[in-house]
Amino acid sequence: MNSRRSFLKQISGAAFAVSTAPSLLSWATAAQNGSIAVPGEDGMIVRSFRFVDLETPVEYFNTWLTPVPHFFVRNHMHEPSELNAEDWRLSIGGEVEKPLALTLAELSKLESHSVVNTLECAGNGRSLHRPQVPGIQWGKGAVSTARFSGPRLRDILQRAGVKPTGKHVMFRGLDEVPGKVPPFIRSIPVEKALDSDTLIATHMNGAPLTKHHGFPARALVPGWIGAASCKWLTEIKILESEFVGNFMSPGYRFPNQPGKPGDAVKPEDTHPLTALNVKSVIAGPLDGASVKAGKVAVHGAAWAGEADIAKVEVSIDGGASWNPASLGRDQAHYAWRMWNYEWKAKTGDYGILSRATDTQGRIQPAAPVWNPSGYLYNAVDQVKIHVA
Ligand code: MTE
Numbered sequence: 102m103n104s105r106r107s108f109l110k111q112i113s114g115a116a117f118a119v120s121t122a123p124s125l126l127s128w129a130t131a132a133q134n135g136s137i138a139v140p141g142e143d144g145m146i147v148r149s150f151r152f153v154d155l156e157t158p159v160e161y162f163n164t165w166l167t168p169v170p171h172f173f174v175r176n177h178m179h180e181p182s183e184l185n186a187e188d189w190r191l192s193i194g195g196e197v198e199k200p201l202a203l204t205l206a207e208l209s210k211l212e213s214h215s216v217v218n219t220l221e222c223a224g225n226g227r228s229l230h231r232p233q234v235p236g237i238q239w240g241k242g243a244v245s246t247a248r249f250s251g252p253r254l255r256d257i258l259q260r261a262g263v264k265p266t267g268k269h270v271m272f273r274g275l276d277e278v279p280g281k282v283p284p285f286i287r288s289i290p291v292e293k294a295l296d297s298d299t300l301i302a303t304h305m306n307g308a309p310l311t312k313h314h315g316f317p318a319r320a321l322v323p324g325w326i327g328a329a330s331c332k333w334l335t336e337i338k339i340l341e342s343e344f345v346g347n348f349m350s351p352g353y354r355f356p357n358q359p360g361k362p363g364d365a366v367k368p369e370d371t372h373p374l375t376a377l378n379v380k381s382v383i384a385g386p387l388d389g390a391s392v393k394a395g396k397v398a399v400h401g402a403a404w405a406g407e408a409d410i411a412k413v414e415v416s417i418d419g420g421a422s423w424n425p426a427s428l429g430r431d432q433a434h435y436a437w438r439m440w441n442y443e444w445k446a447k448t449g450d451y452g453i454l455s456r457a458t459d460t461q462g463r464i465q466p467a468a469p470v471w472n473p474s475g476y477l478y479n480a481v482d483q484v485k486i487h488v489a
């Protein structure tokens with residue numbers, strides 16, 4: 102049984118059971134609160150049942166590569182229910198000399214390249230914006246890191262021969278589109294498509310992509326918002342101009358000028374989102390935790406899209422003073438850095454903050470840039486803890 106059907110069956114089974122077994126009422130409440138695990142996605146926070154939207158709890162930010170079952174999942178619609186790898190084709194057309202239709206076997210014969218990339222949903226942290234905005238109320242965990250492997254998109258485009266008129270590269274996924282929802286189609290500029298690290302990924306952490314993450318192939322546009330990396334890829338089309346559609350506009354756009362929180366923004370005063378912001382998140386101690394006085398490891402992850410992390414600082418006095426954190430050994434251009442600050446904690450209540458700076462000189466701000474869709478939240482992270 103495919104995962105969507107078994108998932109739905111579980112939900113309807115649970116809903117049925119609610120009327121007969123009181124103990125399952127708490128299950129349903131937990132599910133509504135988004136704290137229930139989906140089998141196979143151990144400990145993940147369910148942000149949407151309608152489509153599979155799973156958030157990684159921040160305490161899982163303790164390995165450089167996120168194990169696939171702990172990698173967040175963001176679906177705008179239903180995952181393809183039937184996907185036969187034998188029949189699957191990737192078509193490449195539009196502004197090309199020679200349109201192609203590649204099988205999975207043909208794709209796997211192309212030279213494979215690996216990129217460790219931190220994938221973050223543009224809406225990560227949306228629930229923290231004030232005033233609040235509609236959309237999936239992600240906490241801090243719509244972000245994870247994996248080693249993605251597969252042929253370079255550049256090699257495929259060179260085979261097809263992009264005409265000089267080809268300026269944008271469109272991706273179409275095989276999602277099952279419910280009702281009037283527009284299909285998941287987006288485009289990226291040809292320059293980013295030709296970057297040697299932009300992939301048609303078939304593998305994640307050394308294993309074939311799982312269904313949640315786009316089996317059999319997805320785009321991997323490193324350093325950019327997750328929406329750029331189209332899953333269940335079926336078509337690549339070279340266009341003369343940016344693709345026009347819901348997920349390019351009004352979706353995934355950002356105000357050209359920061360406005361006041363709550364202000365409306367005119368569509369003509371926005372641009373498409375591309376690279377991610379500089380950002381750090383505290384993975385431990387957890388918000389609200391009570392810890393023993395003595396050595397406390399304040400730790401987390403920091404990332405910066407197309408830039409690298411230069412430093413992470415930690416404040417234990419609510420931002421009055423900042424201490425350098427040490428950065429983890431593991432690093433790659435588009436990947437997060439783990440960080441750690443060893444603190445000699447004395448009894449009391451503390452507001453602990455983390456702040457990242459990147460190699461482009463960007464510093465994680467005290468307040469995010471508010472925008473009506475709640476994208477790119479990256480304010481200094483904060484947890485409140487008690488030291489006993
Ligand atoms: N691709 C398709 N076909 N359909 C989708 O809904 N969601 C996008 C992107 N690719 C999406 C998609 C968004 S918004 C994000 S953040 C990433 O996939 C999430 O990738 P993941 O589910 O592998 O973590």
